[in-house]
Every structure is written in C-alpha cells, then in structure tokens.
Amino acid sequence: MNFLRFTSAALALAACSTAPVIEEAGVPPRPLEPWSQVEPMASAPLDRSAPVTRIAFGSCIKQKDPLDVLDVIAARDPDLAVLLGDNVYGDVWDLADANLTELVVAYQDLAAREEFTRFREEIPLLVTWDDHDYGQNDQGGNYPRKFETEKIFENAWALPSDDERRARDGVYTSEVLGPEGQRLQIILLDTRFFRSDLTRTDERNAPGKERYVPSADPEQTMLGAEQERWLAEVLAQPADLRILVSSIQVIAEGHGWEAWRTLPLARERLYDTIDKSGVRNIVMVSGDRHLGGIYLEKETTGFPLYELTASSINAPQSIWRERDGNTSIEPGPKRLGDPVYTINYGEIEIDWEARTVDLSVRNEWGAAVREATLGF
Template sequence: MERLVAAVLAAGVLQVLLATADDHYLLSRIAFGSCANQSAPQPIWDAINKFDPQVFIWLGDNIYGDIRRPFNFLGKERTIGPWKNAPRFIPSSSSEMLSRYNSAKNVPGYLRLLAKAKVVGTWDDHDYGLNDAGKELSAKTTNQRLLLDFLDEPQDSPRRKQAGVYTSYTFGPPGKQVKVWLLHAFQLLRFFYQLIEVKTLKIILLDTRYHRDPLSSDGSVLGDSQWSWLGKELRGPPSAITIIGSSIQVISNLSGTTGPLFYMESWGRFPKERDRLFKLITDSKRGGVFFISGDVHFGEITRYDCAAGYPLYDITSSGLTQAVEKVLPSPLRFIVRFLAWFTPSTMRVKNQNCRYRSCTYGEPNFGAIQIDWHASPVNLKIQVRDINGLPVTGVDISLSELQAWNRTIKAGQDQRHCTLEVKLPWIVRYRLAILVYSVLALLLLALVGLICAVILTCRVCLRKRKTD
C-alpha cells in the first residue's frame, strides 16, 4: 500500500515537473576536439561556431607546449631510429608554455566560441609538458596551473588544490535533478525513474597524465586518488547520459595491430586498468555511458560490446589542426587511407555514414553531439565532422540501447565488437607489418638487382674496351 501511495504521489509530482521544466537548462549540443597547434592556422573554429554548441570540451593537446627537435638519423644526436641516443621532444620553460597558451586563447574563432559557450577540458601529453610523459614529469604542478588559467577555472576551484585536473559537471533542469533523488528514495518502478532523470547529463573528464605509470609497466593510468574519485562519481546521483572524456583512446588499441611498426598511447596499453574501468562502470549499474577521446590525429568511432552489458562507444576526434594525412601532399593521401583500411580493427564502427571505406578520417576534424531530449526514447546523434562542418562518420543511438536492463548481448553470444585486437590470429593482427616489411624487402631486392645490373653492365663495357 505504501508503494502504491508513493507511486501515485510521485506520478503527480512528475506531471507537475514535466510541465514546468525549463528547456533553457537542457544540454543538447556539445562539441569536442583535441590536438590544436597554436602556431598553425585554425579555420575549423568557423565550423564549430556554426554548429553552435552550448559546451565545448577540450580533450588534450590544447597547445603544443614541448619542443620538437628535427629528425636526425645520423650525427652526434640521433633522434630517430634503432640507434637513437637523444630525445625527439624536450620540455619548454613555463614562460614559453604561457606564451603558447596566450597565442591559443587569442585565435579569433576561439574567442567567438568563448563568448557564447561554456568551455571545459582536460590535457594530454603536449600541453602536460612533454610527449608521452606521465607522473615522472617534474613541471606538472606548474603546468596544471597554466592549463587551469587557460580554461578560466575559478581561483577557488578544487581543481587548483588537487593533484591532477580531473573533474565532472552535471547539466539539466535543477528541479529534475532533485526529483531523481526523491523517486530513487521511494524505490519506485524504473519507468518513473527513467522519466525523471531523462534530461540530466554528466560529463566526467579524466586526467591520464598526472598519475600515469610508464607505458611499458601495465601500471596505473589514473592513480589511487583519481580511481577513488571516479568510483564515487559513477556511484553517485544518476543521470540519463554520462560522457567520460579521456585524452587517449579507451576502446581502440591501435598498437595491437600496428606494432612493431609504431605504437600509440591508449588504455589498451594498460589492459588491467582498462578492465578495471569497465568493471567500475558495470558495477555502478549506470546506463547511458560513452567515451570521447583524442590524441591520435584522426577521427573514428569504436565500440566494445562485452564489458558493461550494453555497447560502450568511444568517439575519437583528433585533431583540430594536427592530422595524419597532412604529412603527405594531396596526391599521395590515398596511401594513408589505404593503410587505415588495411589495418585490422575489430572495434571500429563501420556504416553508411562513413566518408571513406576505412571509416577513419585523417584530416582536421571535431566531434559533435546532438541530443533530442523530446524523442521517446531520447536519441543521440554523435558525429565526427570535417573542417566545413560536414559529417565524415557518425552513429545514431537510442538512449534505451545504452541500458543494462535493455540487454541486447546474451551470455555466450559471439559479438562482432567483442574480439580484442590482441586476440586476433597473428596473420591478421600483423598483416600491416607483413605488408610493409614485404614491400621494403621487394624494394631492397629491386635495389640490389639494379646495383648488380649496373655492375654487370660496367664489366661488359670494360671488357669491350680491353678487346678494342
């Protein structure tokens, strides 16, 4: 009887709230991006401003604060190759970092965005202070202050007192957030619960640098204090949607298929930590979770179906200025696209929304999230967009798909997005390396053949001269 009375009362309260909710508080348009070189032209802000986001999320490499040294194969200081004896990147001074932040903050397009949108963010390695750096960086405390100044973080913010820049934000009509707690306290039917929380959104920004152990260690990415904080965030007041921002990719482990040619940073390089992250999400019983990430200088969407009871998506947008295809002249960029297509990826989402067959995009891009709160169920349109604001890949997701109670993955069922890259048969996993080494071997054989042909030709010519 108590439950029935509570349900009737809650339904009445719900009706009043839904009638009086102010859509002004609803967060329905979010943009995000990473990898913006302050010294490069940044025309992409025009497209971002045209998208008109309410919130923009920096996902790291907001500036390039370290110093990149030239490629040197030979000489006293060799910065590349198996005989490398000097670092390719070195830290810059705090005054130089500040100067670069000032340059980034005064880009006209970015200033227009600042005037109309809330800007939040975290960092990656180049704005942390040094390429691929972790907890060993001595300047991290100073560089944390510089980042928070760039983000206009209030002087009394907890982020200025803690070790690391991790934080969270909750958006939604204030009244509705209170009602979530009320109905949860009565332990009513999930139907009411979902209706009440339908317009709340949580953004969690991780710090994958300040506490990170060395890449080869399979140690910690977040550190004990941040793990404790993240657990409280995920187990805390519920929200319809939870976006977790990580500077490095969470789902994709590109290094699993590109090694030994080259390696990329990702959570996949720390498999125990990634499993811990997935377990934390699962144990929290929080629905509507997905990731956004940067770092890799291309855009893609990946998903993992066998972690939380529903698909976990990772939307990667990188970069605003830095992009893999820019390293080659336009006529040769098809090579990058072919290699992206040829590299196996069990996690990449491939659909009709992709501009290229690989479903990756290697030119400047940004991420765009649109939420239709008035749809039933709530609908999310998540895209990676090009410099003109046109989508290059994307997914449309119903919020009901991102709920463990609406489980679409059955125990023991083989799912397309469940095979980790490191579990692929070796002939598939290393096919890119096999291709590259085979081409190099053929080129070497061709070169040796050419040299032999030249030598033989010279010998024949010398013999003819002697006989003459």
C-alpha cells in the first residue's frame, strides 16, 4: 500500500489500524508497528571521498505549509544539506495511541510533498531531530515513547540496516567527508533522548525567563554520560574542519526558551570536552528558535567559537510577531547583529585553499542577511 496517497489523520489512522499481523485462531489482531507505516525518504547518495565546499542547514519544517525555499536552497548547489530538527511537526499528545498517529501522519505528509521529494532526490541529507519530531514539545529523556519515535526516525530517513543509530539509543552520529587535507567532520548531537528535565520558570513570559531558568543541579545532563564519552572520542579523530550540530542553541543568552543555557553545567562540560580535545577548528550550528543569527563565544572557551542558528524553513517568528504586533528585539549579548525573524536557512562555505569559512544566514530568496568569516 502506498501511504503517499493518505494526507489526512483519519485515513492514516485507518491504515495503521488494519491488517492484522497475528492470524492464529483465537488471537485478536494487533495494529502494525507505527514505524512500518512511514514512507522512507532516502536522499541523493553522499560521496564521502569528495571535498565539501558548501553546506546548507535548515530546521522547523511545517509539513503542510509552502516549501518554496527548498528550490532556492537547491539552486545554490550545496554538496549536502543538514536538517537540524523539527523536520516535521508531529507532536503525539495522546500517549495511549499505539499508532503514534500524529507523528506517522506528519512524516507521510512530508513524504508526499513534491518540493521536498525533489529536494532530497537532488541533495544528500544528514538529519538529527528536535522536540516536534521526537514526539512532544520540549520533551527530553523522560518522554515515554522515545524508543518508538526513534524507530520512526530511523525508517523515515531510510537509515541503512548497519547504521550505528539502529544499534544504540539516540540518534547522534558523525561523518568524516573528503580527502586528507580537506577532511570535514560533521557531528550531529542528540539533545533529546538523554536530556534531564528543565527547570520551569517562576515568571512565565517574563523577558529572559519565558519558559525555563538555568539549573545548578550537577546531576542534570543534556547529552547523557555515554554520548558525552562518544563526543570526546569523535573529537579525537583527525579532521581539518569540524561542524558540531546541536538542535538547540548552545551559545545564546538573553532568552528563557530551550537552550544549553538552561543546563549551564552541561554546557561547561561541552566546552571543557572541546578544550581538552585541543580542537580549535570547530563551528557550531543549531536550529529550533524560528529565528536566524550568528553567535560568538570567546570568553568561556578561550578561542573564538562561532554558532550559526538557522530557523525556520517555513515557520518563522515573523508570522506570529506580525499577528501580535511585537516589534521587540530579543536580547542577545553574544549575537552578532539582530536576529532574522523571517524565513531563513543557513549556509557554510569552505575555501580549503585559503583556509577560511564563510557563515551566512540567508533569506527566502537566497540572499545573505547575516555573515561572518573565520579562518581555520
């Protein structure tokens, strides 16, 4: 059965609830596993031996809304694209629903979009998740359906049967691309599967305390002990340039939404891991916030550490800011310039000969609206 034909939740639920797997007499039928109901979305093959010079980054895709910007990104001819999370909005609010209907239907709807099909068939993809494709808004390690949603993720993004993510908990992974002298390492973290609960604000919607406040609890974690060990190991691998992908912002201060600042000791451990590795050829990329920007940390790290936030492909803050008449600018003591509240995506361009990296936030027409250049 081709589930691309189903675009409504009702039809998808019917599809997920029929066709018994067990047919023995006297045994009641059970529904198919939800991860078997998603359409695998394989992308163009990734040539791991070729040097990478241009990478596109994007996040926060409303699967039923316009996706014209994908054609703009493709026209820039990136060597690959990295999806930073919230790649669908499929929050599962009925945890008793064995079919995880909202998430399954969200992936079915994205798979049915001609713009996205065209994009992924042309451009290789690397993918991590965030809360809305993990299962519920702002959820972390205590989300009870995370094992099922990980299987849905693995099938939806057509991970090979021998992919390491199919054999362990969480969707973190890394890739090393290009020849010696032009080796690019891309590290994709999982900031959901192992994360401790965040500390809720005592003053909801107050500037800087909108949803969460920092916690000093030393037991709290963003990555979990095993992923932290793994990160130290992959940072020890040889590479000429590294891109560290976190679905949520690492450096950003000034707001009380989800970010590494809510777990400051976990962020200290991240910086310490980077410092102890001796790595300085590293750039960070994040999504989640429905805004774009470039951030710089150099006081805590002791060297210039840049972060490119790219969000959103088609659900920018400008939509509800205009609706609410909100003209305020989010504080950003470590941000370079004002945030980009309109549709945006990120781009990193690498000049291997000059040993420079150009970071840019680009608008829906592909024009750079925020830029920074660094050497490595």
